[in-house]
Amino acid sequence: MSATTLDAPPASPAQARSQRLRDPAFWADWAALVGLIGLTIVFQSLNSTFLSSGNVQSILVAAAILIILSIGQTYTIATGGIDLSVASVMTFAAVVFGWSFTEGWALPLCMAAAVATGLLAGALNGFIIAKGKIPDFVVTLGSLSAASGLALILSDGKPTTVISPFLLKLSTQGIGIFGWTFLLALVLAALTHVLLFNTRFGTHVLAAGGSAEAATATGISTARIKIAVYTISGTLAGLCGILLVARIGASSPAADTTMTLNTVAAVVLGGVSLLGGRATIIGPVLGALVLTVLVNGLTLVGVSQFYQPLSVGIVVVLAALLMRFQK
Amino acid sequence: MTAATTTQALVSVEDISLSFGSVRALRDVSLTLRPGEITALVGDNGAGKSTLVRCLSGIHRPDSGRIVFDGEETKFSSPEDARKAGIETVHQNLALVEDLTVWQNLFLNRELTNPLGLLDRKAMKREAQRMVSTLAVNVPNVTSTVRRLSGGQRQAVSICRAAGFSSKLVIMDEPTAALGVQETERVEQLILKLREDGHAVLLISHNFAQVMRLSDQVWVMRSGRCVAGRRTAETTGEEIVALITGAKQS
Ligand SMILES: Nc1ncnc2c1ncn2[C@@H]1O[C@H](COP(=O)(O)OP(=O)(O)O)[C@@H](O)[C@H]1O
Ligand SMILES: [Mg+2]
Numbered sequence: 111m112s113a114t115t116l117d118a119p120p121a122s123p124a125q126a127r128s129q130r131l132r133d134p135a136f137w138a139d140w141a142a143l144v145g146l147i148g149l150t151i152v153f154q155s156l157n158s159t160f161l162s163s164g165n166v167q168s169i170l171v172a173a174a175i176l177i178i179l180s181i182g183q184t185y186t187i188a189t190g191g192i193d194l195s196v197a198s199v200m201t202f203a204a205v206v207f208g209w210s211f212t213e214g215w216a217l218p219l220c221m222a223a224a225v226a227t228g229l230l231a232g233a234l235n236g237f238i239i240a241k242g243k244i245p246d247f248v249v250t251l252g253s254l255s256a257a258s259g260l261a262l263i264l265s266d267g268k269p270t271t272v273i274s275p276f277l278l279k280l281s282t283q284g285i286g287i288f289g290w291t292f293l294l295a296l297v298l299a300a301l302t303h304v305l306l307f308n309t310r311f312g313t314h315v316l317a318a319g320g321s322a323e324a325a326t327a328t329g330i331s332t333a334r335i336k337i338a339v340y341t342i343s344g345t346l347a348g349l350c351g352i353l354l355v356a357r358i359g360a361s362s363p364a365a366d367t368t369m370t371l372n373t374v375a376a377v378v379l380g381g382v383s384l385l386g387g388r389a390t391i392i393g394p395v396l397g398a399l400v401l402t403v404l405v406n407g408l409t410l411v412g413v414s415q416f417y418q419p420l421s422v423g424i425v426v427v428l429a430a431l432l433m434r435f436q437k
Numbered sequence: 438m439t440a441a442t443t444t445q446a447l448v449s450v451e452d453i454s455l456s457f458g459s460v461r462a463l464r465d466v467s468l469t470l471r472p473g474e475i476t477a478l479v480g481d482n483g484a485g486k487s488t489l490v491r492c493l494s495g496i497h498r499p500d501s502g503r504i505v506f507d508g509e510e511t512k513f514s515s516p517e518d519a520r521k522a523g524i525e526t527v528h529q530n531l532a533l534v535e536d537l538t539v540w541q542n543l544f545l546n547r548e549l550t551n552p553l554g555l556l557d558r559k560a561m562k563r564e565a566q567r568m569v570s571t572l573a574v575n576v577p578n579v580t581s582t583v584r585r586l587s588g589g590q591r592q593a594v595s596i597c598r599a600a601g602f603s604s605k606l607v608i609m610d611e612p613t614a615a616l617g618v619q620e621t622e623r624v625e626q627l628i629l630k631l632r633e634d635g636h637a638v639l640l641i642s643h644n645f646a647q648v649m650r651l652s653d654q655v656w657v658m659r660s661g662r663c664v665a666g667r668r669t670a671e672t673t674g675e676e677i678v679a680l681i682t683g684a685k686q687s
Contacts, residue, residue: 308555310548313537317545320534327496327532328546329517387536 141429142379142396146403153407160410167287173402174291175200175350175357179369180376180394181302182232182343187377188306189319189335190386191246193343195235197369198257201362203227203351205261208270208361217276224355225348231257232344236337250340254370261363269362277356291353295395298346303391315339320387368419372401375426381433400425446505447472447606447637448493453502455488462488463499464661470606470654475628475638477648477669480658480681486641487529489658490610493639494526495519507605517546525599529610529641531591535584539576540565542583543598568601569594572627589620596627600636607631608639613647625651645674657681 130136137144153160179196186193207224215223231253239249284290306312317325318335325332355361378384379400380393404425405418413421446469455463462485470476478486491497493504495513504511506522513519519526526532533542543565549557565579576590576597583591592612599607609628613621621644628651631638642648648655649669657665657680665680665687679685 304555308558310546310550310556313541313548313556314546317534317537317541320536321532323530324532324534325545327494327516327526327528329495329515329520330546331515387534 135435137432137435139381141381141432142393142400145379145400145425145429146396149400149403149407153403153411156407156411160407163287165406165410167284167289169399169402169406170287170292171281171284171289171357172406173399174289174295175353176369176372176376176398176402177292177295177395178298178346178350178353179373180380180398181299181391182346183373183377184380184382184389184391184394185302185306185315185339185342186246187319187374187382187384188315188386188389189332189339190322191239191336191339192250192374192384193232193235193340194247194250194370195231195253195257196343196347196373197366198254198261199228199231199344199347200350200354200369201365202231202257202261202264203348204354204361205265205270205351205363207351207355208272209264211272211274211361212270217274221352224351225345228348228351229341229345232341232347233337235344236340239340240333240336246336258363258365261365265361265363267363269360269364271360272355273359274356277352278359281353281356291356294353299391299395302342306389306391311335311338316387316389318386319389368422372398372422375422376401378426378433379429383433397429445472446470447507448639449505450489450493451503451505453489453492453499453504455492455497455499461661463492465502466658466661466663467502468656468663468666470637470639472605472637473632473635474653475632475640475651477652477655478639478641478658479643479645479648479655479677483660484658484681485661486658487610490526490528490608490639490641493519493606493608494524494528520546520602520604523603523605524608525602525604525606526608527592527595527599527610527612529614531595533583533591533595536582538580538582539569539586539594540579542594543568543579543601545598547602568597572597572600572630575623587620588615589617589623592616592620592624593627596624596631600627600631600634604636606637606639608641610641611643612640613642613644621647645677648677649674657687659683 159165183193183196203224206227207220210220210223235250235253238244239246280290284293314330314335317330318332322332376397377394379397380390382389382393401422404421408418408421448470450466450468452465452467453463454465466489480486488497492499495516495518511522540562544561549560551557562579569576569579576593613624616624625647628638628640640652652669655667655669655672655677656663657677659681680687
């Protein structure tokens with residue numbers, strides 16, 4: 111703010127607003143929301159069925175898994191780390207689900223097995239990072255490969271059909287246009303928001319990511335924080351394994367390579383610093399919605415699938431450029 | 438050292454040594470700090486001052502020797518233990534998290550929570566405001582992030598944090614090294630205020646005038662050893678310099 115504005119009479123709300131709109135930092139903070147609104151306007155004008163309740167419903171359901179994985183990713187990135195194994199762990203958890211289902215386990219047990227798989231994988235990631243003092247991306251790159259491999263071994267490379275009325279309801283029903291899986295994602299977002307901003311743990315996560323040295327000097331154990339955030343990320347990936355099975359009606363060991371990149375993209379779009387120490391939950395949730403809307407809209411207006419990864423890439427790099435203006 | 442001074446010491450460091458690989462950062466260092474006094478620790482860069490501080494504040498554990506604090510031998514295994522015992526440290530590299538607010542930094546790892554286990558933000562902000570105003574610190578707003586503060590304001594926040602939580606000993610590692618003249622003066626006022634309020638202070642400084650102005654006792658370190666101790670009233674800046682460089686042996 112320049113000195114002249116200090117001397118000037120108090121700006122009217124309209125003036126203040128227009129000044130804020132000209133400030134690039136404002137746009138950087140709200141990149142995901144701006145992108146979401148912009149894309150909605152573009153796609154709706156190209157195809158009027160875009161905002162139909164049916165299409166909105168399918169966008170929200172399609173976004174659920176990415177939202178939940180991105181929340182976990184946000185926690186690891188908030189500590190200055192990154193979890194490259196989220197999608198593989200999700201796949202492995204799905205395969206564990208399919209395997210225990212075919213073994214005849216009760217559904218709740220299969221679900222518990224999937225979540226436990228993610229939890230263990232995440233805890234192991236965190237433990238090796240914290241105690242082995244190995245860079246986060248090296249460890250999680252290793253577990254990306256290891257989890258995909260375990261999924262192939264356990265499933266013998268073959269998909270397993272999972273027929274369950276409960277899972278079918280989970281993936282197809284809901285309240286109004288909000289599918290159960292999307293509502294689950296929202297509940298998790300609310301809980302993890304409270305965890306990040308209203309608990310000691312959340313403050314310690316941000317402190318450890320902002321300055322590990324300063325956090326340590328006040329007695330915070332950064333090792334414990336690392337283990338905790340990777341456990342959160344893994345557990346959410348395990349949960350997404352169940353949602354994945356529910357969505358496709360089968361567990362498949364085929365790795366979804368773009369999913370991990372999309373979680374990082376959603377976090378970046380959400381205005382979270384890759385350096386750690388600054389994070390929100392709402393940002394990455396909106397980021398995940400932007401990416402899902404982008405893919406849905408492009409498909410709806412008839413753009414070839416081959417252009418989708420390219421467009422996601424462009425959006426993410428543009429967002430990252432905009433972030434440079436962040437305060 | 439007479440038995441009388443040992444018993445009235447708040448801290449007595451006895452023959453501690455610490456090596457980092459082949460670097461012998463501390464060699465049989467012994468010194469004492471009295472309650473209610475400002476004790477200065479001086480020495481060239483690399484003399485081992487910060488390393489000694491880190492032993493007192495629980496970051497490092499000495500290889501040998503012992504530290505007696507408030508009548509008890511300490512076995513700090515983390516900075517948390519030292520803080521619990523009543524030793525707060527203002528580190529040389531300013532242990533503040535830039536992206537957190539002033540109040541969040543003041544309460545870092547000392548957060549107040551409500552019965553549900555959630556942060557009591559209101560109470561922390563209120564208390565932070567009180568801490569800042571009792572020390573007459575010119576911090577604009579406890580809700581602004583540390584990134585927006587000047588060097589002097591940051592130092593004031595660090596000192597504020599160290600002075601709070603009923604600490605018995607406040608250690609300051611070169612608190613004015615990066616500050617301008619006016620900011621230095623303010624921080625010196627804060628240090629004197631701490632002594633007035635009954636805190637013992639261990640002050641590390643390269644500024645001899647400052648040491649002579651503020652301290653009651655001076656300890657001199659050279660190449661990992663504590664080579665001399667003087668009552669400030671009975672020494673001069675010249676003598677201290679001579680002890681630091683080794684021109685004069687104790
Ligand atoms: N963590 C460490 N690892 C290795 N060497 C260290 C470490 N900390 C300090 N040293 C070494 O110990 C010696 C004393 O350093 P320090 O205590 O920082 O000195 P001062 O604070 O008096 O300038 C120096 O030689 C320094 O390089
Ligand atoms: Mg030093």
